[in-house]
Amino acid sequence: QxxxxxxxxxxxxxxxxxxxxxxxxxxxxxxxxxxxxxxxxxxxxxxxxxFSGATEVSGTAGALPVLTRLDRRTYRLANLLNAQWGYTKGERTDTFSAGTRGDAKSGATFATGSTMRGGTTMAGFNCHPPYRDGLASGVVWRQYFLELPKIKPLALSFATAIRDHAPPAESASDGVDFRVLVGEPGEEGTELFARFSDSKEWQPAEVDLSDYAGQRIVLKLVAGPGPKGNTNCDSAYWGDPAIRVGRPPVPTKEEDWAERTAKAVRLARVAASGTKLIGAYPLKGRCGAFGAGVAMGRQGLVDGVIAFANHERAVAFRGFTIAIDGEEVGSVNSSVRCRDTDVEFTRGHLTILHELDTVNGMVVARARFSTEQGALRLAFDMPGARRSLRGTPRFSTLALGGADAELFRVYLGFGNVVEKPNAFRARASGFVLSTRHIGTDFANGMSLLQASDVYPSAAVCQPQTNTFSLQVPHDATFTFIPSADGAFAAARHYRDVNGFRPAKGHANLLGRMCLDQWGGDYGMAAKDLERAAKYGLNHSIFVKHSWQRWGYDYRLPDIYPPRGGLKSFLAMRDACRDGGILFAPHDNYIDFYPDADGYSYDHIIFNHDGSPQRAWFNKGRKAQSYRWLPHAFMPWLERNMRLLQRGAAPTGLFIDVFTAMPPIDYYDREGRFYTRNRTAREWAKSFDRSRSILGGDAPMLSEAGTDALIGSLDGAQSDHHSADRWGATGVADDRTPWHDMASHGSFVLLAGGLGSRYGNKDPKHTYGSDDYLTNTVMGGRNPMSDGPFSRRAVMTYWLLHDLCDDLARSSFDTHAFGKSVRQQHTTFGDGSRVWANRGEPAWDVAGHRLPEYGFYAKGPKAEAGIVEIDGQRAAFARTDDVL
Structure with missing residues (x-):
């Protein structure tokens, strides 16, 4: 004992x-x-x-959770680990620890997580009543054993909602019965709240607990199927459930917002004239003369206003989200309060110091404004903070607030524009939020580009508050560029200030078509490479994915010698060399399999809860891999590169996943925390080191294509999804060359990436389709097709190569829409022009009729198009001596 x-x-x-x-x-x-x-x-x-007194009581529930004593602050229930959940039907009750998420036998779940409903994301719980094993009319619950302080008022606040259903496969829920019970240990409890609801938008609620001040209580959240016992589609959400001890913070009054907005706009217009004042920043660049103005609130930037203006237009943003370790400063249900603010003004730069009272003591959040080449910079850090082994305290979210002008168009990722968008959250990913910059066109004619140096966690769109903002963690620096000529003009300006520089293999990759192959016989591939060369596909790079010693994605990182024999593998290499085609085999340093040489949990990422982080599950082998520590795999990579260089001498390399995943925060086995900045540095080193060992400035490629590794990575297979694939919808949307405008000249985007991903497995929108080809040429990307030899590979090369080779070597200067987002026009520094019609009706432009997914492009040396001639669709390419 x-x-x-x-x-x-x-x-x-x-x-x-x-x-x-x-x-x-x-x-x-x-x-x-x-x-x-x-x-x-x-x-x-x-x-x-x-230690607290014993909590064992009589009754079906068994032992209660460990007692949690509350003090004068706010407690988010999702963060209280001393909890239990379970289900009850009649006399049957099963209880589970808070660390488990669900019970397969009953189908009951009660898990922590974040959910968006009606455009608003809330952290809390996702639960489902039991529906298996004869328990269909039972309820699911979560309970806490609490000692409330002798402080009033005391309140439990939360919101409820249920999930969407997917007709016709699913019928709608008839509703979920939400209840809150409070009682003494061993009692059933008194029902203080009840709501039977099928709402799929958040419905707020508050329960007064003041009568229980100074007492020990059991608080229970209950969800059930309602009087009919129908559990169909009854996934239910508790949004931001929190106990607030004491009075809540007073919200900012509307007249205060109006006063600060007017001040910030006035300062911005003064700055646009070139005058420098405290809080006023002149911004002069490609987009013209603008100014930025900052008006502080009582909580500094938290309830302050940032405005951007020229002499004709202005847009102002309310507040700036500052969250420390998951607690948002100044929000009603946050335990972090801004105690005081201080201001420093040196060398024309405004610095705001926010003194924040947190659960673990005082933290200073510093925000420093500056300008660079016509852009406003805002840098956040925590001076004097001593961070624990677990990385706390740290910024968990930094985000610009909502605007005073309506959202018209929003831009993000490889290139998606959504006009009059609905609410969505775009997660950081090489397939979704693949860039660190986003853009907004407002209905009043102003536009703004936002960017961050730290890779963001998400971009959030909430039209009801005119919010479209990056959500960024850690000590981060934001860049803001206003424009009155659209967000693309701001993105072109951003290219001048983002610091992107091409990696050493970039020049060797420019203009080359990617011939991509996954399976297949080596000998047949070698013969097809010879045929490709005879058809003139010489300026290409051949990516061979599945070749590793133990088969694709198994027993990694043990990849050498090639499965199927070195001799036949080298036949592909030789055919590439003879045809002038680069040879780039596939590699992987994300997945570490336990049966590989040298495996140890010392080399594996661990989750916040102390469990090792799982990576790819190889279904065929029934083998589970675990995710490499970013700072641990280098010795294995160097071994493999030396084996490859000596045995096969490839002239390029593809490393999987490193730009499909965003750079991630992680823990090691000891529980030590590392930020995503460390991940980006270590992943970048993998390409620099591989290129160094392979020699010859071998181009380095990866999957999808975040912008996080530009400068070390030369290019990526840019898996360019449509916006509706990740939940962004509006009045209109389409693909655009958004990534390209910021990265063209420093990073090669290979067309639309894998054809099946681009077209979402629709054969009408895959490799060689007019949709895929038109998207390739708009931003001057390198062509790509399945390979190494096929009819559509030859067609793609001869239609696009000469034109795209020229565009790749020229500056991408402007982008404009025609009558809709479906009509797009881009220009390049060498005088090249591209018109693309990505919808109906046909577009008559530049002497050609462009059908749906047609284009016409003309440069000094080449022109190409997919056009309509006498009612027939036709494709052509022309240079000075070839048609």
Whole structure:
């Protein structure tokens, strides 16, 4: 018995180790606390335990959760780990720990997570009542054992909603019965709230707990199927459930917002004239003369206003989200409060210091304004902060607030424009939010580009508050560029200030067509490469994906020698060399399989909860891989590159996933936290080191194509999805060359990426389709097709290569829409012009009729098009001596 002599409320440290020390190598051990050196003696490795009286009570629920004592602040229930969940039907009750998410036998779930309903995202719980094993009319619940302080008012606030259904496969839920019960230990509890609802938008609610001040209570959130016992589509959400002790913060009054907005706009217009004042920043660049103005609130930027203006137009943004360790400063249900602010003004730069009172003490959040080449910079950090092993305190979210002008068009990723958008959240990903910059055109004619140096977590669109903002963690610097000529003009300006520089293999990749192959016989591929060369597809790069020693994505990183034999593998290499085609085999340093040489959990990313992070599951082999620590794989990569260089001498390389995933935050086995900036640096090094070993400035490629590794990575297979694939809809939408405008000249985008991904498995929109080809040429991307030899590969090369080779070597200067987002016109520095019609009706322009997915492009040396001639669709390419 441990701690039998300790009193209620006392504390002690504890660590628990399971496993053998293995000669001090600690292989295979599981440690409850931190696995520090001499962990059995080192207090830093201990967990802190707070003891309370026994909580065992009679009744079907069994033992209660550990008692949680509350004080004068706000407590988010999703963050309180001393909880239980379970289900009840009649006399049957099963109880589970808060760390589990669901029960397969009953179908009941009660898991933490974030959900968007009606354009608003809330953190909280996703639950479903039991529906299997004869439990269909039962309820699911989550309970807490709390000691409330003798402070009033006390309130539980939350919102409820249910999930969408997918007709015709699913019928709608008839509603979910939400209830809140409060009682003493061992009692059923008193019902303080009840709502039977089928609403798919958040419905707020508040329960007064003041009568229980100073008492120990059991608080239970309950969700059930309602009186009919129908559990169909009854996934239910509890949004932002929190107990607030004491009075809530007073919201900013509308007249205060109006006053600050007027001040910020006035300062911005003064700055647009070139005058420098405190809080006024002249911004002069490609987009003309603008100004930025900053008006602080009582909580600094949290309730301040940032405005951008020229002499004719202005747009102002209310507030700036600053969240510390998941707690948003100044929000009603946040435990973080802004105690005071201070201002410094040196060398024309405004610095705002926010003194924040957090659960773990005082934190200073510093926001520093500056300008660079006509752009406004806003840098956040925490001066003097001593971050723990787990990386706290840290900024979990930084985001610009909503505008005072209506959203008209929004831009993000490889290139998607959504006109009059509905609410959506675009997650960071090489397939969705693949860039660190987004853009907005407002209905009043102003536009704004936002960018960050740290890779964002998401871009959030909430039209009801005119919000379209990056959500960025950590010590980050934002860049803001206003424009009155559209967001693309601001993106062109951004290219001048973003610091992107081409990697060493970039020049060798420019204009080359990508011939992509996954499976297939090596000998047949070699013959097809010879045929491709005879058809003139010489200025290409051949990417061979499936060749590894143990088959595709198995027993990684053990890839060499090639499966199927080195001799036949080299036949592909030789055919490429003879035809002037670059040879780039596939590699992977995301997935580490436990049966590979040298595997250890010391080389694996761990999750926040201390579990190893799973990566790819190879279904055919029934093998689970785990995710490499970004700073651990380099010795294996160097071994593999030397084997490849000596044995096959490839002239290029494709490393999977590194730009399909965004750079990620992670923990190691010891629980040490690393930011996504470390991930980006380590992944970037993999390409630099591989190129160095392979030699010859071998181009480096990856999957999808975030902009996070530009400068080390030469290009990527830009899997360019349509906006509706990730939930963005509006009055109109289409693909655009948004990524291209910021990265053209420093990073090669290979067409629309894998054809099946581009077309979402629709053969009418895959490789060689007019849709795919038109999207390729708009931003001057390199062509791509399945390969190494096919009719559509030859057609794609001869239609686009000469033109795209010229565009790749020229500056991408402007983008404009015609009568709709379907009609797009781009221009390049060498005088090249591209017109693309991505919808109906036909577009008569530049002497040609462009049908749906038609284009016409003309440069100094080449022209090409997909046009309508006498009612027939035709494609052509022309240079000075070839038609």
């Amino acid at each position: 441990i701690g039998a002599d300790l009193a209620d409320g006392s504390t002690m440290g504890m660590n628990l180790l399971i496993g053998d020390a293995d000669g001090d190598r600690r292989q295979g051990e599981v440690c409850l606390g931190r696995q520090a050196p001499n962990y059995w003696l080192n207090p830093q490795s201990y967990l802190r335990l707070t």
